[in-house]
Amino acid sequence: xxxxxxxxVRPEARPYLDAACADPGEPDWLASRRRRALARFxxxxxxxxxxxxxxxxxxxxxxxxxxxxxxxxxxxAVSxxxAVSxGxxxxxxxxxxxxxxxxxxxxxxxxxxxxxxxTADLPDGVRLSSTANAIAGAPDxxxxxxxxxxxxxDQPFAAxxxxxxxxxxxxxxxxxxxxxxxxxxxxxxxxxxxxxLHSRSLVRIGAQSRVRLFExxxxxxxxxxNDVVALxxxxxxxxxxxxxxxxxxxxxxLAATDAELGAAAxxxxxxxLLGGRTVRHEIAVHSTGEGARCRLDGAFLATQRQxxxxxxxxxxxxxxxxxxxxxxxxxxxxxxxxxxxxxxxxPGAQKTDAHMLSRNLLLGAHAAIDTKPELEIFADDxxxxxxxxxxxLDEAALFYLTARGIPREEARQMLIAAFLGEALDxxxxxxxxxxxxxRLARRLKELEEPA
Amino acid sequence: xxxxxxxLHARLADEGREILKGVDLAVSAGEVHAIMGPNGSGKSTLAxxxxxxxxxxxxxxxxxxxxxxxxxxxxxxRAREGLFLAFQYPVEIPGVNNMYFLRTALNAxxxxxxxxxxxxGQFLRAVRAKLKELDIGEDLLQRAVNVGFSGGEKKRNExxxxxxxxxxxxxxxxxDSGLDIDALRVVAAGVNRQRAPDxxxxxxxxxxxxxxxxxPDRVHVLQDGRIVESGDKxxxxxxxxxxxxxxxxxx
Numbered sequence: 001x002x003x004x005x006x007x008x009v010r011p012e013a014r015p016y017l018d019a020a021c022a023d024p025g026e027p028d029w030l031a032s033r034r035r036r037a038l039a040r041f042x043x044x045x046x047x048x049x050x051x052x053x054x055x056x057x058x059x060x061x062x063x064x065x066x067x068x069x070x071x072x073x074x075x076x077a078v079s080x081x082x083a084v085s086x087g088x089x090x091x092x093x094x095x096x097x098x099x100x101x102x103x104x105x106x107x108x109x110x111x112x113x114x115x116x117x118x119t120a121d122l123p124d125g126v127r128l129s130s131t132a133n134a135i136a137g138a139p140d141x142x143x144x145x146x147x148x149x150x151x152x153x154d155q156p157f158a159a160x161x162x163x164x165x166x167x168x169x170x171x172x173x174x175x176x177x178x179x180x181x182x183x184x185x186x187x188x189x190x191x192x193x194x195x196x197l198h199s200r201s202l203v204r205i206g207a208q209s210r211v212r213l214f215e216x217x218x219x220x221x222x223x224x225x226n227d228v229v230a231l232x233x234x235x236x237x238x239x240x241x242x243x244x245x246x247x248x249x250x251x252x253x254l255a256a257t258d259a260e261l262g263a264a265a266x267x268x269x270x271x272x273l274l275g276g277r278t279v280r281h282e283i284a285v286h287s288t289g290e291g292a293r294c295r296l297d298g299a300f301l302a303t304q305r306q307x308x309x310x311x312x313x314x315x316x317x318x319x320x321x322x323x324x325x326x327x328x329x330x331x332x333x334x335x336x337x338x339x340x341x342x343x344x345x346x347p348g349a350q351k352t353d354a355h356m357l358s359r360n361l362l363l364g365a366h367a368a369i370d371t372k373p374e375l376e377i378f379a380d381d382x383x384x385x386x387x388x389x390x391x392x393l394d395e396a397a398l399f400y401l402t403a404r405g406i407p408r409e410e411a412r413q414m415l416i417a418a419f420l421g422e423a424l425d426x427x428x429x430x431x432x433x434x435x436x437x438x439r440l441a442r443r444l445k446e447l448e449e450p451a
Numbered sequence: 452x453x454x455x456x457x458x459l460h461a462r463l464a465d466e467g468r469e470i471l472k473g474v475d476l477a478v479s480a481g482e483v484h485a486i487m488g489p490n491g492s493g494k495s496t497l498a499x500x501x502x503x504x505x506x507x508x509x510x511x512x513x514x515x516x517x518x519x520x521x522x523x524x525x526x527x528x529r530a531r532e533g534l535f536l537a538f539q540y541p542v543e544i545p546g547v548n549n550m551y552f553l554r555t556a557l558n559a560x561x562x563x564x565x566x567x568x569x570x571x572g573q574f575l576r577a578v579r580a581k582l583k584e585l586d587i588g589e590d591l592l593q594r595a596v597n598v599g600f601s602g603g604e605k606k607r608n609e610x611x612x613x614x615x616x617x618x619x620x621x622x623x624x625x626x627d628s629g630l631d632i633d634a635l636r637v638v639a640a641g642v643n644r645q646r647a648p649d650x651x652x653x654x655x656x657x658x659x660x661x662x663x664x665x666x667p668d669r670v671h672v673l674q675d676g677r678i679v680e681s682g683d684k685x686x687x688x689x690x691x692x693x694x695x696x697x698x699x700x701x702x
Contacts, residue, residue: 025571031487086466247489256702284637344632394542394544395505396542397524397542397544399504399505400538400541400542400557400596401544401547401552402525402527402546403502403503403504403526403527403530403538404530404553404556404616405527405530405531405556405559405560405563405616406527406552406555406559406614407527407555407559408525408527410555410559411527414547414552414555415544415546415547416544418544418546418547418595419546419547422545422546448586
């Protein structure tokens with residue numbers, strides 16, 4: 001790929017421009033899309049902290065120490081296989097995945113790993129493949145995946161992702177199918193070498209179908225995970241997606257989800273952010289069909305020097321839509337957490353019923369929490385509300401526990417666990433709720449009393 | 452001597468106003484004491500200081516518990532050393548399961564004393580026996596601590612915890628307040644069941660009626676931050692008859 005362009009390239013974007021390298025095996029339409037996306041990134045550069053969208057994230061470390069992708073396809077395959085022994089995930093990372101293996105697609109260092117995956121015997125009408133494999137077999141799906149966020153403002157990393165993505169997953173469900181068992185996607189980073197991993201995925205659900213998805217992110221070493229997922233729900237379709245982020249302590253995790261809901265479609269989304277040094281999880285929902293409903297929930301626990309951001313944008317374009325958002329955050333030590341939620345009710349989206357809640361615990365003199373709920377309402381027959389709170393642990397509750405002999409440290413953890421644990425109540429099915437609960441408990445044990 | 456309070460002065464940290472103005476009290480193992488007093492006399496402050504709540508500042512005096520300096524111990528240590536406070540207003544703690552909380556507290560004490568911890572099964576057996584005695588449904592225990600409990604259920608839950616934790620010194624802070632006669636009987640029976648030669652119980656109460664059911668060995672009148680009179684159980688009857696204003700400095 002040529003590094004010569006006819007517009008000024010932002011300095012922080014240059015290393016990525018230079019590292020980008022065309023894959024001779026890819027069709028022209030894809031190569032062309034990649035070039036356009038790369039140009040867009042090069043021109044836009046990193047997001048400005050002065051702007052509202054990325055205000056709460058400090059990306060200077062990334063700007064100063066770029067993490068270009070592993071450049072050649074052959075190199076990628078070799079590093080992945082060397083890092084992972086066939087048939088078994090590295091023990092330290094295996095905990096993020098479900099103990100009981102069902103339908104599972106595993107990506108290692110941004111590449112599909114057949115050895116670790118089980119995608120055979122899916123019911124008729126359910127197709128699960130890697131994005132790379134879908135380029136030839138289902139180009140329309142890959143095209144749809146690439147459309148996500150392509151026109152959105154303040155999404156330079158999505159553009160970079162479109163230019164550099166190595167793989168991802170494509171889940172397509174034909175109409176009229178109900179699959180109760182969660183489909184699992186495991187994203188692992190082996191830590192073989194510091195690099196950026198770009199994954200682009202699509203979930204497309206046909207009319208009246210219902211599917212559950214569980215995605216986990218884990219890794220070792222220093223890496224930048226740049227993940228974009230497109231969700232497309234047909235009329236009456238239902239998707240429950242649970243995401244668990246347990247990236248390595250030095251990792252950057254920037255993930256964006258772009259969802260479109262057809263009439264009477266229903267999206268349930270839960271995200272639990274436990275790991276990674278710099279984490280931003282963004283969900284954009286476009287309720288374009290009448291009566292579409294979405295439930296966006298999640299929780300984060302930010303410790304040490306973590307930065308964790310949750311950003312949600314919901315657009316109600318049609319009438320009778322419903323949105324419920326409930327997020328909980330905890331920041332201790334010197335960590336920084338932020339929640340930005342915006343619900344926009346467009347003209348004509350009458351009878352919209354939307355409510356957003358952000359509750360946070362700020363436990364530490366040097367910790368910080370920003371919470372910014374927003375409502376933009378352009379219709380006049382709606383029910384909308386938002387609430388935000390930042391507080392400390394309930395002193396009376398803490399005293400009650402310690403007055404029964406529970407050491408203060410343990411009592412604090414019990415209350416933090418209770419606060420975050422309540423957020424998990426909305427996770428279905430029970431197997432996922434219990435899994436998240438176990439991972440949360442494990443993460444809480446690592447807490448130390450703030451000074 | 453289990454508990455010896457000498458010239459205890461204390462004030463609320465943020466207000467600066469002195470609430471306890473020289474309390475003296477001695478309690479031995481096996482004894483049941485009642486501390487009675489009008490509103491504002493310092494009853495709850497005394498309970499809070501003994502339990503180790505933040506926000507109460509001791510300005511003078513000492514408290515010796517089993518020969519140790521109680522005021523030097525943090526609240527959780529006092530509890531593990533056998534001190535128990537039954538709260539006047541037990542707080543609700545959403546998200547913390549009642550059973551899990553109690554088992555954690557119980558095992559913290561056992562660990563401290565070098566006793567083996569109870570596993571879930573052993574704990575459940577111990578729990579079931581005591582639940583029946585206090586007329587508490589097992590379903591209540593499956594809930595979060597005190598969440599959705601009526602006033603009476605909260606007070607019974609306090610006495611149930613006392614029965615499970617088997618303290619050496621139990622301080623019951625207005626345990627009878629807000630209880631109807633039936634609940635009072637159940638709670639009183641629970642307290643009486645826990646009388647033991649190695650245990651002391653201090654009941655802090657405004658009204659005399661609890662003392663009809665739990666007979667005290669000693670009764671003290673707390674007024675304006677000091678114990679102004681002490682006597683046997685007949686003192687409580689006299690108090691009820693004459694009122695607080697005729698005691699102490701006001702007499």
